Amino acid sequence: MKQTADKATPVKKSLFRHLRSRPSGRRAWLGVLILCGLLGICACGQLRPYPDTFDPQAYKPIEYQDLLAPKAAGLHAGDKIRVKAYFWQYVDYDPAMIRNYLTLLRYPIRWYRLQWFAIYRTDDLTGYYDLAAITPELGEKYQLQRLDPVMIYGELSQLGTGLFLQVFHIEKIVED
Numbered sequence: 001m002k003q004t005a006d007k008a009t010p011v012k013k014s015l016f017r018h019l020r021s022r023p024s025g026r027r028a029w030l031g032v033l034i035l036c037g038l039l040g041i042c043a044c045g046q047l048r049p050y051p052d053t054f055d056p057q058a059y060k061p062i063e064y065q066d067l068l069a070p071k072a073a074g075l076h077a078g079d080k081i082r083v084k085a086y087f088w089q090y091v092d093y094d095p096a097m098i099r100n101y102l103t104l105l106r107y108p109i110r111w112y113r114l115q116w117f118a119i120y121r122t123d124d125l126t127g128y129y130d131l132a133a134i135t136p137e138l139g140e141k142y143q144l145q146r147l148d149p150v151m152i153y154g155e156l157s158q159l160g161t162g163l164f165l166q167v168f169h170i171e172k173i174v175e176d
Contacts, residue, residue, distance in 0.1 A: 085119035
C-alpha cells in the first residue's frame, strides 16, 4: 500500500506546480479581461436628447431598405431621418439584449425607460425591423394600432457596433 501512495503523491504535486508556474494562464485571464472591457465599450449605446421643437424638414427622407442596412446606405449615428413604415407592435423581448444591458451601465435610468417596437416595410409583413425605440410617454400619446401606416421621425443612434432608431415623432398616414 505504501508503494501505491508514494507513486500517486508526486503526480498531484507536479500537476499543481505546473499550473502555478505556467505564465500563459495569467496571460489568458488578462486577455479575457481585455476582451470583456472592449466588448463593454463597444456595446455602449447612446441616447440622444429630444429636440425642443419639431421641424419635419430637418429630417432626411430615406427608403425603408436603408433603415435595414444603414451602414451600407451611408447612414451614421446622429443622422436625423424620416421613413414610411407600418407599425406592428411593441415588443416584449429585448431586440439587442446584450448590447442593451451593457448600455444600462452608461445610462442606468434613461435607457431602461425606452420602449422597443417593431415595424414593417409593407402591410403584407415584409421588411421586419425591431430596433426602433420610443419613450412610454410618446407611445401613449400616439396610440398606434397594428398595421397603421406611419411616418417615423427619429435619429439614428449608436448601439454597440450597430445603430438603432430613436424615435422623436410619429405621424399617422391616411391612405385612400
